[in-house]
Amino acid sequence: MNLYEMSAAKLSKMIKSKEISALELTNTIFSRINSVESKIQSYVTLCEEDAVKTAKLVDEKISKGEQISSLAGIPIGIKDNICTKNILTTCSSKMLHNFIPPYDATVIKKLKNANVVMTGKLNMDEFAMGSSTETSYFKTTKNPYNINCVPGGSSGGSSAAVAAGEAIMSLGSDTGGSIRQPASYCGVVGLKPTYGAISRYGLIAFASSLDQIGPITKSVDDAALLYSVISGQDPLDATSQKIKPLNWNIDFSDISMIKGLKIAIPKEYFSDQINDDVKDAVLNVVKMLEKNGAKISKISLPSTPHALSAYYIISSAEASSNLARYDGVHYGYRSENYSTLTEMYENTRTEGFGTEVKTRIMLGTYILSSGYYDTYYKRAKLLQNKIISEFQETFKEYDVILTPTVPTPPFYIGAEINDSTKMHSNDMNTVSSNISGVPAISLPCCLNKNDLPIGLQLICNHFEEEKLFKIAKCCELLIGDIKLPNI
Amino acid sequence: MLNKYDLIVGLEIHAELSTNSKIYCSCKNEFGLEVNSVCCPICTGMPGTLPTLNKKVVEYAVKMGLATNCKINQISKQDRKNYFYPDLPKAYQISQSDIPLCEDGYLDILLEDGKTKRIGITRIHIEEDAGKLLKTDKFDGTLIDFNRCGVPLIEIVSEPDIRSVEEAKAYLETIKSYLKYLNISDAKMQEGSIRCDVNVSVKPTSQKNLGTRCEMKNVNTFSGAIKAIEFEYQRQIDILESGGTINQETRKWDEKLSKTIAIRSKENAQDYRYFPEPDLKNIFVDNDTIERISNDIPEMPNHKTIRYINDFNLPQNDAKLIANNIQRATLFEKTYELNKKLDTKSIANWILTTISEQVNKTSKNHLEIITPENLNKIISYIQSGSISTSSGKKIFKQIVANNSKSIDQLITDLGLEQISNTDELEDIVLKVLKENEKSINDYKNGKTNAFGYLVGQCIKATKGKGNPSIIKESLKKHI
């Protein structure tokens, strides 16, 4: 097995035991990037020099016998909407093609403190609006399992990089499914944590009340390790919350906990819109769980079919306001063609934003206009409350909800970009956890007959990440290894 | 013609709060520093940044709310007000829309005729200030200074209860004195720390319903606000008199042209698309905080004024001048506390003339110029006749010049002790009368100023130490 194919948990042990050096690992990742990046195109910016520096620092610490963190020396890629001091942060938009933040996001500070090796910044859909990376200003990232397919999005670069061995793990962000859907498409693990569990400070906002940063990794252990490093209340984020720190034991493998586990299977998540391969794959895992003693119950979450509409209303309303600051005044792109202020504003925004972003800004602006607020925004927010209470009721009786992550296997590049309804339906099973704030994880359950990954989603109650990781790890053990992509 | 129309005014006053740090970040809240030297990624709205609300801002707003008899919403929220302008780097202002911190209050203003009038306070809410645009003829562009971005503001919205220019003036002054009294704002108009939006409408006296209003935005001086009201009143009456109708619109006060100019009609009114600020959760003000702040609120200046008039018999103007300035009021009240036999008018005179002159000359305030103890001594000695008024002023000068000796020591050192011994003075009076027979005759023949001359001669004979009133009495007795 190549180093770039291994999990962070395993590599960390090897670094600590001096079986390999951090520098060796970093060099391996960059040579892997050299050999596959031209096919996969997951990076917007590479940070090899800094990465090597950090790796050497870790090796030095180890040689001196100093204590190092569980992720020290592990190469991690960062989605390009998370601010990194003095490193280009573009949101894959022309609007920020030249933006160099003067500060680090809180998660980046935490990673730096843990001596993580940052490999670079990863491609995404423009301002995280999309499900394929096709709305990126720079390029479309390819699915490592089939380079004619999309990697999913918006954290497509983050997922593809991990699947292709161009990073051991990565950070993504999830507003309506943007971590879980690409994780599912690329056959990796992706967690959307509880809203408030991880600081959003430094995450360039799409929809503030829904956005969360989360880990994308090769295994549940890795997701838990990364989560434990980056989570916790931040004085710079008023919406972050005090949480019980997670002390993840990577040796946890006790599948006996499945016995008696109450698993809810909501029928709305297995509707006609779900591809049969996907349904079969997920239900196959359900069967394995049942065999091991889990109690499976079919339930109903009746507001689910409306969740997507509510999601588009809330997220677009917030986005229209969050993206108003891109006006060419003191950072980012400015049109060269203007004489008055209004011309500067209009030409900058017209030239700087892509169509998907423009559409959502206009939708959001319309929704918030006087006279329409009650019809759209208020209605969506009321539905949000209903969805929350449906989850609360469910978690009174059940430990976890199990669903397919995405209705279909990865689609071909270009297949959905001009069909907004189809593109939006990617998020139908993921948006509810954003709307209600509960944590949800996607993990690969198999490859289909075309060797494309299919993912399943587990959802727990607010701040029950530990339980979610444990259940996910049990599933992972039952499912066994998934064949790695052949690039 | 003016009598046929009522003037109706409502004021929205924006006051910058004098907190240490800005409202949503930890940058210093300080005026007058070099351009773009007190900002950070948060207050300049850089991508990815988030606001965190300053506790003091909430407390200051609650303080103003309690002082103006508002209901405090223990749970309130913040909202985004969206509009594009280069001094607003996020393209939205974090403000409060439907649930402000304070609502439904009032304050009483004192009018020249001695009556008070109650003005309703609709609401008080917190929000952030914007940056400053700098324009110069030398350069073809507008410069932006972000220093002021994120300076905390409260907006105090009055009911349309103001019915005259005089009331508007009194209301503005009262609000300003409140801000200073509560020590929550510098309330300096010239530094732009208070600004206001003025809403004006007129209606025929006989008509019940209010007329269409016009709003004047961002008036930067009190005198500007008053002039804008006067101008609008006349403009709107002229329109109605010539058979026209008032258009609801936003106007601006042009100081140079001394007139208001339409800038936006109702149809083109800005749609601010308010919605709840998703980066912040609700503000909760607990009962203990409200109680603590409430205990911290002093007697307010308008109430003091009325008390000074009623209890101390001060003229309204003097009472107001003293009450509106917390140092003056403290000096006044503390001096009186030390000796309740003091003539309150004398204290007021000392404060408003001699001491105020000194305040104007220096950058010190009244309490820094003289302590209540020293002021009490000076006035007490004058009142008892131990020293003359002019000697009192000499002593005051010594104190101002930082002479650290006690007042008693100064009187001895400067030889300012006044002769108030009747027998001693009578001898001098008799002597002077003997030497000035001509003046006695002149006085008897009706030349009243001859008496003054005689008093002067007596005081001269005492080397200025004779008590004038005793001398006068003695002279009258012996002529």
Place this chain on the structure above:
Amino acid sequence: MNMDIMHLAKLCKIKIDDELAEKIKIDISKILKSVEDLPNPNKNDSFFNPDNIMTLRNDNAKGQEFTRDDILKNAPQIKAGCAVVPKEID
């Protein structure tokens, strides 16, 4: 759907041509139409959740962590220590 798409674009400070206007209008209309399936709210319904409260920051001013250069290094046009926009502001 009665929507003045060009006016909406203007509010957003975005210029769109007729073709894009048509595309965006269709996309927006689809989403708005799907909202019409949502339950109709009552007039008195409120989504405000009073329990969702936050801790406030203490009023401590920090030393200036960022220099003027940090703040302006991304600005497209700088003069006299300030970001610059066109003179004509309407």
